[in-house]
Amino acid sequence: MQHPSTEQVWDWLSAVPDPEIPVISLTDLGIIRDVEWQGDTLVVTVTPTYSGCPATSIINLDIETALREKGIEKLALKRQLSPAWTTDWLSDEGKRKLEAYGIAPPRPAGGPDHCPRCGSGHVEKVSQFGSTPCKAAWRCKDCLEPFDYFKCI
């Protein structure tokens, strides 16, 4: 039997949502580092976002579930720590989806330049940390809404 191509597997993985921020997929997040066949075993290499992120084990489970549903029988998930995950790997599509969802995407300048809800440039930091390890809490001084900012690391 012919293996599904690695392109096909990437395509399947691009439909698996992040468990914490379901608006973006695992491939948008940039945490799938490699997909390859080693003999008849499919090896998927995944890097964690934050070392203690509780979503990491759920992500592995979701990858396994998604690929088993597509008929993949021999699957190995490999953890890769280096190079360490960076928000530079977040796809442009992923950044656009975050913004549309109300989460300001990461910016190398260290903070958002506008509110993802009303677009105002008058924003201030509430806390360097937020509801998940990957986010910080910000607030818009015009529409007064609090919003999440995806930390740049």
Add this chain to the structure above:
Amino acid sequence: MTRDEALFEYLLRLGDNTLILGHRVSEWCGHAPVLEEDIALANTALDLIGQTQLWLGLAGEVEGKGRDADKLAFLRDAWDFRNVLLVEMPNGDFGRTLMRQFLFDAFHSILLGKLMKSSDPRVAEIAEKASKEVSYHLERSAGTVVGLGDGTEESHARMQAALEYLWPYVGEMFTGDAVDAEMAAAGVASDPASLRADYDALVGRVLGDATLAIPDSPFAHKGGKTGTMHTEHLGHLLTQMQWLQRAYPGASW
């Protein structure tokens, strides 16, 4: 002491520092003065526990006796822990917690920067991952120490008292022994004493901005990282942290 025995000890020190501090910081969960600080502390604790899984996981692998990170965390008694005394100190008030965090974060960030160049790639890759998280911790703890130190009369007094209480626990982080010498000889890690100049520069600058005076006594409590003598606080912490696995061995979610 073989090189692997020294490496095992060294990894326990790294993992126990993050484990014990992570547990201490998590004690604030639901108790911090404001919601944002509560979340910040919980997130810091989470990063530290995550790093613990990596360090103690590797320690178990190096030891080769079938102990994983969970077994090392939950089934050792106080005398087998190798964390520095600083991280087992009780939280005290919010100011003392943040001062302890700053004094450790400053050391941790400098240490991880060196470990990223370790001759052992397994150590280097964990350090690379942890370093990103720790530079974020340091930014926050340094900022908060300055905000509270150079704040009101009361916050200043509390931060000065916290610094005086914790300063005698700083020296231990830079005291080397045979394990450190073996790691330095193997190129795995640097001699801890060699980190001190960078530390003094960083801590001196931040505490200066915070208008706090560093105590001039060089006295340092020791015994945590070698396991010779922990403070009584560690045992109390372990009774809580290890309770579930002691009462119900092997219990899992």
